[in-house]
Amino acid sequence: MLxxxxxxxxFALFTCWAISVLxxxxxxxxxxxxxxxxxxxxxxxxxxxxxxxxxxxRAEYALDQPIWVQYARWMxxxxxxxxxxxxxxxxxxxxxxxxxxxxxxxxxFAAVVLTWIVALxxxxxxxxxxxSPLDYLFTLLGFLGLAIPSxxxxxxxxxxxxxxxxxxxxxxxxxxxxxxxxxxxxxxxMMKHLPxxxxxxxxxxxxxxxxxxxxxxxDELRKPYVVTARAKGLxxxxxxxxxxxxxxxxxxxxxxxxxxxxxxxxSIIVSLVLGLPTVGPLLLRSLIAQDMFLAGAIVLLLGxxxxxxxxxxxxxxxxxxxxxxxxx
Amino acid sequence: MQRQDLDAPAxxxxxxxxxxxxxxxxxxxxxxxxxxxxxxxxxxxxxxxPGEPILTTEAEERVAVATQWQLMWRRFRKHRLxxxxxxxxxxxxxIVVLAExxxxxxxxxxxxxxxxxxxxxIQWLHDGQFLPHIYALVGERDPQTFKRVYTVDPTQIxxxxxxxxxxxxxxxxxxxxxxxxxxxxxxxxxxxxxLLGTDLEGRDMWSRVMYAxxxxxxxxxxAVVVSLVLGVILGGIxxxxxxxxxxxxxRLIEILRSIPTIPLWMGLAAAxxxxxxxxxxxxTITIIISLIGWTELARxxxxxxxxxxxxxxxxAADLVGARQSRIxxxxxxxxxxxxxIAATTLALPAMIxxxxxxxxxxxxxxxxxxxWGVLLQQAQNVQTVAxxxxxxxxxxxxxxxxxxxxxxxxxxxxxxxxxS
Numbered sequence: 001m002l003x004x005x006x007x008x009x010x011f012a013l014f015t016c017w018a019i020s021v022l023x024x025x026x027x028x029x030x031x032x033x034x035x036x037x038x039x040x041x042x043x044x045x046x047x048x049x050x051x052x053x054x055x056x057x058r059a060e061y062a063l064d065q066p067i068w069v070q071y072a073r074w075m076x077x078x079x080x081x082x083x084x085x086x087x088x089x090x091x092x093x094x095x096x097x098x099x100x101x102x103x104x105x106x107x108x109f110a111a112v113v114l115t116w117i118v119a120l121x122x123x124x125x126x127x128x129x130x131x132s133p134l135d136y137l138f139t140l141l142g143f144l145g146l147a148i149p150s151x152x153x154x155x156x157x158x159x160x161x162x163x164x165x166x167x168x169x170x171x172x173x174x175x176x177x178x179x180x181x182x183x184x185x186x187x188x189x190m191m192k193h194l195p196x197x198x199x200x201x202x203x204x205x206x207x208x209x210x211x212x213x214x215x216x217x218x219d220e221l222r223k224p225y226v227v228t229a230r231a232k233g234l235x236x237x238x239x240x241x242x243x244x245x246x247x248x249x250x251x252x253x254x255x256x257x258x259x260x261x262x263x264x265x266x267s268i269i270v271s272l273v274l275g276l277p278t279v280g281p282l283l284l285r286s287l288i289a290q291d292m293f294l295a296g297a298i299v300l301l302l303g304x305x306x307x308x309x310x311x312x313x314x315x316x317x318x319x320x321x322x323x324x325x326x327x328x
Numbered sequence: 329m330q331r332q333d334l335d336a337p338a339x340x341x342x343x344x345x346x347x348x349x350x351x352x353x354x355x356x357x358x359x360x361x362x363x364x365x366x367x368x369x370x371x372x373x374x375x376x377x378p379g380e381p382i383l384t385t386e387a388e389e390r391v392a393v394a395t396q397w398q399l400m401w402r403r404f405r406k407h408r409l410x411x412x413x414x415x416x417x418x419x420x421x422x423i424v425v426l427a428e429x430x431x432x433x434x435x436x437x438x439x440x441x442x443x444x445x446x447x448x449x450i451q452w453l454h455d456g457q458f459l460p461h462i463y464a465l466v467g468e469r470d471p472q473t474f475k476r477v478y479t480v481d482p483t484q485i486x487x488x489x490x491x492x493x494x495x496x497x498x499x500x501x502x503x504x505x506x507x508x509x510x511x512x513x514x515x516x517x518x519x520x521x522x523l524l525g526t527d528l529e530g531r532d533m534w535s536r537v538m539y540a541x542x543x544x545x546x547x548x549x550x551a552v553v554v555s556l557v558l559g560v561i562l563g564g565i566x567x568x569x570x571x572x573x574x575x576x577x578x579r580l581i582e583i584l585r586s587i588p589t590i591p592l593w594m595g596l597a598a599a600x601x602x603x604x605x606x607x608x609x610x611x612t613i614t615i616i617i618s619l620i621g622w623t624e625l626a627r628x629x630x631x632x633x634x635x636x637x638x639x640x641x642x643x644a645a646d647l648v649g650a651r652q653s654r655i656x657x658x659x660x661x662x663x664x665x666x667x668x669i670a671a672t673t674l675a676l677p678a679m680i681x682x683x684x685x686x687x688x689x690x691x692x693x694x695x696x697x698x699x700w701g702v703l704l705q706q707a708q709n710v711q712t713v714a715x716x717x718x719x720x721x722x723x724x725x726x727x728x729x730x731x732x733x734x735x736x737x738x739x740x741x742x743x744x745x746x747x748s
Contacts, residue, residue: 011582018583022592029599147731149681151688152723158710159720168710258585265590269685273708283591284689287598295595303587310586 004318012311019303020078024071027296035063074296083297086286093297097279101298103172104271104278105305108263110194111202115259119206123213127248128240130218138210145207150266154200154273169196170275178277197274201266205259212255216248260313264306400666403743410739416732420545420725427542428497431535432508432521435698437495441467442530444716445478445522450488450510460488462512462521486520487513525718527706536698537722543699545729547614548680554618555679556672559625566626567633568656574630581623589620593682597691606697613692617682621675628671632664666744674737677730684726700726 035057058064065073077084083093126135148156161169171178172193177186220226221244229239271280279298286294394402404410423430450460464484470477492511498504512520524533566577596616600609636642645655680700686692687701688708695702703722707713713720 011579014579015583015586019587022587023595026592026595026599029596031601143731143734144727146734147677147727149685149726149730151685152704152726155704155707155710155713155720155723159713159717162710162714163717170710261586261588264588268588268590268594269689272689283594284691287594287691290598292595292599295598299591299595302591306588307586 005315008311008314012307015307016304019307020075020300021071023296023300023303024074026299027074027292028067030290030292078297078300084293086291086294093294096294097282097298097301100277100279100282101301101305103276104264104267104280104302105309106190107172107194107197107201107271107276107278108260108267109309110198111263111267112205112259114195114198115202115206115209115263118202119209119213123210124217124240124245126210126214127217127221130214142207142210145203148203150200150204151269151273153203154197154270157196157200158274170273172197172276172278197267197270197276200274201263201270204266205262209255209259213248217244220244220248260309261306264302396666400743404739407739407742409735410742413732413735413737413739416728417736420541420729420732423538423541424545425500427538429499429507430509431532431538432492432494432510433532433535434495435531435536435539436696437531439519439530442478442519442526443528445526445530446716447525447533447718447721448480448522450523451485454485461485462488465520465522488521489513524721525716527703527719528712533703533718533721536703537700537725539698540700540703540722541725543610543693543697544680544683544701544726547610547617547683547693547699548676551614551618551679551683552621552672552676554615555620555622555675556625556668558618558622560629560668562622563626563629564633564656567630568637570634577626577630581626584623590685593617593620593686594689594691597686606693609693610697613683613686617679617686620682621678624675625668625671628667629664632667633660636660636663666740670737670740670744673733673740676737677733680726680730680733 035054038057039054063070081094083097085091086093086096122138126138129135158168158170161167172190173186174189174193177189180186221240223244226239226244229242230236234242267276267278268280268283270276271278272284275281279302283295283298286292286298445465448462448465450462452458452460454461462485463480463482464486465478466481466484467478489511490509491507492513493506494508494511496504496506510521522532522534524537526532527536562577566574593616597613600612604612642655642659645659650659683692683699684701684704687694687699688704690705693699693702700722704720704726707719707723
């Protein structure tokens with residue numbers, strides 16, 4: 001178990017490092033260096049900086065040094081919590097990102113949790129009553145869920161909400177709470193807004209999870225030990241829940257690690273459609289304005305948080321499912 | 329061939345052994361009297377169900393001599409949804425080839441005055457007679473805003489003609505012609521015919537959707553080929569050689585699967601210089617998208633290599649001194665080609681969604697390129713969409729084609745292993 005834990009943590013660290021390299025590549029990609037972009041951005045808004053200041057900036061970010069020194073410098077700044085300045089806003093990146101990073105994770109976690117809460121009972125029901133009308137219905141919905149990209153679903157939901165309920169279902173807060181400081185009332189307001197984006201984000205993984213759970217459990221229910229259990233007069237409920245469901249859960253559970261990254265990915269685009277105050281809109285703006293430092297910071301933070309989230313869920317899984325502990 | 333089945337333990341019903349499949353919508357396996365190849369292994373079951381025709385030896389014979397591909401085709405044909413998916417996909421690719429023919433208006437012809445005209449369907453009958461026509465649109469200047477407002481005038485009819493003349497184009501890029509599937513009699517279709525309405529700039533949506541279908545589907549196809557090459561090479565190395573290379577490639581795949589990739593691809597796409605031509609952007613986007621899908625393909629290829637590597641016939645080929653390339657391409661690849669085709673089909677929807685999403689965000693293809701995502705950009709504002717809901721119509725082909733590819737891929741995957 002300890003070796004599993006250590007390997008898992010090492011892999012997470014390694015992944016974080018890989019993300020940092022990828023984020024750094026994104027920063028480096030546009031022609032010219034960051035200070036050039038910074039200067040052109042400033043002159044576009046009417047202000048400017050002197051050549052001295054430009055040199056100072058270049059020195060600060062080690063832009064005159066070889067690339068790996070630049071990377072090391074960037075990593076050190078990141079590790080110190082200094083994410084640099086956001087050009088468009090003329091404010092520190094940390095300030096611009098603010099709550100957005102956490103809200104991204106809140107929305108994504110809500111989607112993942114919802115996926116589980118919904119997919120598990122439906123998958124079990126569909127396997128226990130295959131080819132029943134409800135099973136067909138869930139299958140049909142599952143196909144649609146898989147086929148409609150989440151951002152299109154968001155558009156459709158917004159449209160129908162607007163036309164038929166005359167309500168804007170987008171956003172994560174009511175207008176009066178958007179700029180309000182955090183309070184219980186604001187939290188409650190967010191909880192009320194959370195289900196719509198969570199469903200939109202989670203629907204594809206939900207459909208996938210239902211299919212996997214159904215197929216696994218169907219396989220399991222055909223095995224001789226279940227027949228034996230039934231033959232010995234076990235109640236149907238116990239015959240299903242005692243072992244088959246628990247066995248079928250395992251492959252299902254192992255997909256959770258890939259659900260979170262997928263959902264976080266999707267949240268970027270869905271946030272733009274639904275107007276959610278996550279890092280999605282910020283990332284897009286920074287990319288369009290070629291503010292690569294902000295974009296790189298967002299990519300890095302988002303990636304690292306996702307890795308941590310996945311690690312935590314893996315450890316939870318290990319705690320729930322003893323087989324993982326024994327396996328290695 | 330038949331022997332394999334007989335030696336194996338009684339085959340489990342297929343429904344259960346297949347992971348995520350369109351289970352409940354597909355036909356039951358053992359109920360087809362016209363499909364002897366499936367009922368043949370069923371002979372191992374306790375006995376044929378009453379009423380089921382007893383198999384003739386002739387039918388068994390046909391199964392026994394059928395090639396792998398024949399068996400796959402027979403199994404695939406029984407999968408009704410997959411057949412439906414296949415037909416839909418073929419129709420969509422017909423649009424790709426014949427986009428200009430099916431479009432009746434030049435997709436670039438814009439007229440701000442004709443912006444946001446509602447879709448107008450073709451009326452097939454006139455006074456009980458077959459006369460396809462549309463009602464004329466009459467433009468009037470609004471006395472208050474001085475803007476031209478178009479209204480439908482049901483008293484004026486404009487007959488619709490088939491194989492009409494319109495803007496010039498080249499069939500297959502060579503044969504010059506100006507024929508289009510439909511047009512209007514004695515008029516300019518750009519000014520009269522609006523099957524799916526017009527967009528903000530007054531361009532005809534129907535014609536633009538046709539062109540967009542070409543762009544989006546070819547991007548998907550090219551991207552899937554690129555990721556297939558990547559997946560086969562990396563998955564092949566991983567599965568055939570194993571060891572260190574395998575470890576490295578597997579870790580790489582795990583890393584790519586455990587980080588949110590869309591922000592990364594957005595970053596890559598945004599780094600494209602604004603000055604690039606449509607073609608440059610097109611191919612860059614294709615490559616970025618293909619980076620998304622190769623991991624799953626590599627996983628499939630690796631799994632196949634791993635399972636085949638230990639087979640006796642591979643050892644035998646090795647012992648008689650066959651070259652490695654011969655073992656791979658003559659003995660192993662034909663066996664899992666069908667699996668790769670199925671996995672490729674299932675990977676395509678993700679590519680199409682990625683292109684649509686990137687273009688929708690303004691980071692992918694940029695106007696004047698026309699793709700589904702570019703068209704959907706106009707539907708970003710919910711107020712605009714509420715007033716002109718037809719701007720959302722390009723979402724329909726996206727959803728349809730993804731559904732079709734999913735059904736097709738599922739059917740192919742089930743058929744890929746005809747001996748199971």
